[in-house]
Amino acid sequence: MKPAAFDYHRPTDVVAALALLDAHGADGKVLAGGQSLVAAMNFRLARPGVLIDVNRIAELDYLRVEGGHLRVGALTRHAAFHRPVVDGPLGTLLSRVVEHVAHYPIRQRGTFAGSLAHADPASEWCLTATVLDAEISVRSLRGARSIPASAFFKGTFTTALEPDELITEIRLPLLDAGWRGGFSEFSRRAGDFALAMALAVLRVESGVIRAARLGIGGVADRAIRLHAVEAALVGREATESIFRAAGAEASRAVEPSADIHASSEYRRDLIAAMVARALAEAAA
């Protein structure tokens, strides 16, 4: 359980980090919280030749509201979301979701941006970014670009990031007071990877759903946005039976993955339950 040999750099500004990424390409790996990467290195499942530790880059350590967005700097730790970071439904929802991100000690160190870059299919933040239409800002010596979440996740541990690119910020659109979020996850134990989870955000007026965002995670190679189910919900009454029907529809929308903890059939039933529960919570 000792990692293979690697070179280690600890730049203090973004440009220096980008220069290192540019120099080392695919052999370089960004170290943020290290809660997935270091374990993978100890198992020798990951053998980066060069680690570029971004923890000393002060300009990446921020969290602020600006221009209708919550702007999450790349060094923001999971634990920053324990208390609502912004008034309104977004802060409440993020504080609800973060309880499911691994365990308390891990949340002190792991980062929101790191979760997105790692792209674990069962990551709560990847699902959150997908459902809330996050924008991911990335930079390289070649320049800067912004990638919508819908184009960012490519599969298990695979993203649109180029080897020389660094995530610098995630922007989450603020949710005004008319929105309500709901989240439901099932895992073997507290803190384990989700066997299935669902995140729903609804705008309900006079008992009728006016707008809906819905996604599921932990069931395929990436978080899945359920646009068709969202569309079917709009205009319907926010009732248990509608949520159950949405859950059933969601469970038919994917071919769930299988592993030692859950078969595809079992995940299908979990999706139905998680979606119905997340919707019910959002409507409560």
Place this chain on the structure above:
Amino acid sequence: MHGTSYSIGRSPKRLEDHPLLTGAGRFAADIAFPGQVTMRVVRSPIAFGRILDIDTRAALDCPGVLAVWTAADLTELPPIDFRMTRVDGLEPYRQPVLARDFVRYVGEPVAVVFAEDAYAAEDAADLVFCEIDDLAPRLDPLDEPGAFAPGKDAGLRTEPAVLRKGYGDVEAAFAAAHAVVELDVAIGRHSGVPMETRGAVAILDPDTDILTLHGAAKVVHYNRDAIARMLGREPDLLQLSESHVGGGFGIRGEIYPEDVLVCAAALRLRRPVRWIEDRREHLMAANHSRDQRHRMRAAVDARGFILGLDVCFFTDQGAYIRTHGATVSDLAAALLPGPYIVPAYRVEGRIRLTNKTPCGTYRAPGRYETTFARERLIDAIARRLGLDPVAVRRVNLIPETSMPFDRGIDALGTHVVYDSGKYRDLLDRTLDHLGYPALKADLAARRAGGEAVGLGLAVFVEKSGLGPRDLARVNLGPDGAIRIVTGACSIGQGVETAMAQICAETLQVPIARMAVIHGQTREIPIGFGAFASRVTVMTGSAVKLASEDLLGRARVVAGRLLQAEPALLTYRDGAFHHSETAASVDLAGIAAQSGEGLTGEGLFETSHMNYPYGVHVAQVRIDRETCGVTVERYLVAYDIGRAVNPMLVEGQIVGAAVQGIGGALLEEFVYDADGQPLATSFADYLMPTSREAPPIEVLLREDAPSPLNPLGVKGAGEGGLTAAGAAIASAVDDALGHPGLVTRLPITPLALHEALTASAKR
């Protein structure tokens, strides 16, 4: 006044805690010597195959590497022998310290690398290339037995032994039966997973030629002799030393290949050699356990009384027979009838080898499995006859008037005679404690309200205090300090405190003045160690005898000092008193007058185990949609005969119950179709955490002391675990209103989902 606040039955805080709580504990990985060499084990990546070649050249070329060995470098080392339950014909199936001719499980040691540090060792280990001709792995123990060494020795089969036990006329019982109830059940593969992984550090003293192995645990005297035999050394030239041990559970402290390898390497390399296991290694190299299938048939009368029981079970022993020999199967076969009368019994235990990690004992070996099997059968009998499961248990329980109860079969070479027990009384007390009728009504009301909640109960008999003997010496030093030297081992269970309390009961002095020695072969010639819930019974009895012997010697000295007939002196509060002159002398005074101090010695021997017993009750809630099971409440009622330190006993029971819940709901070593282990980290091998563990209630009773030892004690180590699978399975059935649903452990959400889906289709 007889008995101080430190004596038997009180719960003083643990003597051994200060270093542990202040970060001064020394575990195997804390032991380091200048110039030490790190050993790294190269393990088989495939489940079964013929070794064609092991290429070590690239590894040898790595910087910092001192040596790389394969089996070819260790031809003089024999395979690791059995410590227990030797059954004829098992010898060819023992594990070599490095794989020879075949690899038989993923994780089997095939080579070892010795290097200047752990990084260099692991880098080099990655460069040892094994050329292996893959063979089809054997993964299902129910498959017809085949060749163990195909193409090499046709005589060796993957069923190395079949154990048969029984008594009574089984055929007549079935002929007379009102009904015959059949049930097949399975217990998954899981094991004890201590917080501390294994570790072994060997160092040779060139002046004395004494080789010392640190990191030893559990059975240091036996292991000293066995390793010395393997190395061809005199036992006196090998010492085993136990440091702090972060959990034993049966699996830690047995001799494994790594223990022998560090010793052999320290002798050859003439440098200290250190091996510290990592968690991934632990989960595929340390003993697995459980993994049995039971096929049971019970002949019953109309009351559900079992007239006869006919059982065939299969133990998936893994790839080799390790130190425990046939122990688990032997215990399973002998103790399956548990607390019930069962006038006729026939059992066949088939030991099967597969290409998985070899198995050994894990806390409550053979009893966790058979208690699940037997109690599921009792529930099935009740269901079949339309009777209350508690009533069926009551009808079958061995009555107090039948004690001692001779089962008529042997276990671990001892005759099984339940020494004492009030089984029906404990069952009644358990139901009273629960307020059983009201609790059942409350749960029924919750079920009527839509919740899936249920209660399960299981009764069991444990065994403890395995002999044959233990020696203890109690030394009163010239400074008045008391040193209790034992052949016991401490795996974290509170040995020091318990032994000191037993000594304090006789000597009537505070335990703070006592030091307890354990796990050091150089300190005492006889020791049988810590397993089979034996330490308090065996070593504790020896300490009592030694304390009394010491007191007798002190009395003689006191008589001389007080100028009185020793027999006329009164002893209280640590001092002898002359009844007429009011003169007195305490132990420290006696010690000061006695030159080198006084030593009492006690040897306790027994040819029988004793048999604690208990009842487990689980209350569970199930989320029907996710199939997640939450244990809402858990009760262990346990009669221990006499509790030396009730706090320690409760600690044993609570920890064991949580482990039992882990085996019932979470833990399983899963393999894929190629024999690759899929649970090789804590992400997939799921231990219960504080979030999954319910509060454990303990109803501790001392109603049936053991007549077999001077303290009346029985073992505390295992009974908290024994019936957990059985009780939870029954509670899950009850919660879902689906009697008989659970036939396999662990009850994972996936397994429950499959069972419910299958049942809905029927």
